[in-house]
């Protein structure tokens with residue numbers, strides 16, 4: 408698996424995947440472990456995009472363009488420490504835009520299947536994201552295969568175990584299981 412190949416430590420980190428995969432939960436735990444700044448990507452959507460998602464209308468590339476620019480500006484700003492950004496980053500082109508903003512950026516991909524994502528999103532009352540959009544998230548997703556600095560994870564594992572694995576990888580450029588000689 409790609410994740411077993413040693414890489415350089417990450418300058419910053421994007422916790423990515425479809426809605427409900429655990430970006431917010433695991434991103435927060437990673438930032439705490441690493442002592443890095445946490446940025447919630449959803450906080451930077453245009454109000455029109457939030458309204459669309461609330462109404463069950465999928466975002467388009469054009470809707471996401473300004474959002475990705477804002478996230479790139481955050482990632483590219485001079486910082487004393489790394490940043491953990493939660494961002495769906497569904498398409499390869501979106502990830503390329505973020506990589507261009509921050510050389511050495513790592514991506515932790517939380518892989519979850521459709522049924523499990525739908526279940527999680529439906530069980531989350533009050534959130535703006537309409538469960539009707541989960542299918543579109545999977546239709547849009549281009550999994551980050553054969554891309555640099557990507558750690559693939561099974562998003563059904565416990566939050567703390569996932570955060571520990573991601574933090575170790577971000578620090579050392581390899582997953583904890585690799586350093587333990589298991590991978």
Ligand SMILES: Nc1ncnc2c1ncn2[C@@H]1O[C@H](COP(=O)(O)OP(=O)(O)OP(=O)(O)O)[C@@H](O)[C@H]1O
Pocket residue numbers: 424425426427428429430431432433449493527528530531536562563564565566569
């Ligand atoms: N590893 C996990 N195991 C079990 N439940 C989880 C796990 N990660 C997240 N959850 C739960 O799944 C739901 C979605 O998690 P979370 O909000 O972190 O996902 P998200 O990817 O940030 O979603 P969105 O992008 O839609 O905001 C929450 O109720 C959360 O508690």
Ligand SMILES: O=C(O)[C@H](O)[C@@H](O)[C@H](O)[C@H](O)CO
Pocket residue numbers: 425426427449466471494495496497536544
């Ligand atoms: O690119 C997108 O379609 C969006 O970023 C979505 O993924 C949501 O914002 C998020 O997952 C819901 O909280």
